[in-house]
Amino acid sequence: MTEKFNSIERCDCNVIHEDIVNQVRDKMPQEExxxxxxxxxxxxGDSTRIRILWALHEAEMCVCDIAVLLNMTQSAISHQLRVLKQANLVxxxxxxxxxxxxxxxxxxxxxxxxxxxxINEK
Amino acid sequence: MTEKFNSIERCDCNVIHEDIVNQVRDKMPQEExxxxxxxxxxxxGDSTRIRILWALHEAEMCVCDIAVLLNMTQSAISHQLRVLKQANLVxxxxxxxxxxxxxxxxxxxxxxxxxxxxINEK
DNA sequence: AAGACACTTGAATAAATGCTCATATAACTA
DNA sequence: TAGTTATATGAGCATTTATTCAAGTGTCTT
Incomplete structure (x- = not known):
């Protein structure tokens, strides 16, 4: 009911695999x-944030220390720390x-x- | 030696926390x-790819079935499947x-x- | 051989993203 | 109080990215 109209063109596969597609649809978690x-x-998915997180896993650090460690400006680090905080990671x-x-x-x-x-599996 | 010159301005913290920063630096994994x-x-980090992966976790599917399931064009799905394949996920x-x-x-x-x-932890 | 079908691919476009620069805030210091 | 220090923030810019559109490839059908 709340689904928007499916405008995607269907093909033969969709008919043949209808049951499978419906089963998968039922098992999919909520969109949200x-x-x-x-x-x-x-x-x-960003190497700066990954490096910040890894550093913080080793020790509590202040903004300027992280900046020097990663050789980046305080501003750049501060911006990324904001993202990490909003994600409830730091x-x-x-x-x-x-x-x-x-x-x-x-x-x-x-x-x-x-x-x-x-990554390590070849 | 291979490190590029650190151009970031240092602050008092860096001196006070020098040992901690160096310890963290030593424990950081390779950049690569x-x-x-x-x-x-x-x-x-993309909801389309997340949904594709979740669907494929339930069942093997062809491109057009995924397209109908997610209500997206075959082309869009095909492009994302390429990304997933390059990442060795599918x-x-x-x-x-x-x-x-x-x-x-x-x-x-x-x-x-x-x-x-x-996510589920509040 | 011609057409239909499932899929792939490349270019184009709009939106999102990460960093820089300048400025703002808040706390300490002289 | 004025200046310095540590951090935060907003605007601007260059880059990346997800989707669309159009065209291409390979396989099946008739």
Missing amino acids: ILYDLAELFKVF KNRKEGKVVYYSLVDDHVREIFDQGLIH | ILYDLAELFKVF KNRKEGKVVYYSLVDDHVREIFDQGLIH
Whole structure:
């Protein structure tokens, strides 16, 4: 009912495989969940953010330390930390002028590990 | 030696935290690995590709079936399947005119699951 | 051989993205 | 109070990217 009209041209396969397609459709998660999942992985899909996350997995760090570590401007790092915070991957605490960032939890590591397993298989 | 000159302005923190930054630097994986990891997650960072992968996790499907399932053009699906194949996430087999795609292995599911765990924690 | 069919591919376009630069904010220091 | 320091933010720009459109390839059918 809430589905928009399917304007895609159908082919013979669709008829032959109708049952399979319908079964898959029934098993697909909600659109929103898949969208959120894509949004999460999008955050991991940038080498600057990956390097920030990896660094923070080793130690809590302030913005300027991360900037020097990755040889990038403070501004660039700050922008990316904002993205990571919005994705609920990092948190921060303020100590005077200095803002220290750290990982929210250890999911990051587990997501990394799954990715590395795939990469390392040839 | 192969490091390019660090042109980023240093601050007091860098001096105070010098040891920590150096420790983190030593523990960071090779640039190339982190780059590959980002490239992999970039592939997961699109809802069309996520939906294709999820569908293929349920069943082997041909291009036109996926197109109808996701209500997108064959061309768009074909382009994305190419990306997924280059990332070594899907494989295909030809049966006459029809090309059937399927997952290369079950890593995809494990990567999804780790992502979902993060999403579901508030 | 001609046409239909399933799919691929390349160019074009609109949208999203990451970085830079300049400026703003907030906290410390002299 | 004025200046410095650490960080955040907004605008601008160059690059990347997802989709569309048009055309191409290979296979089957008649």
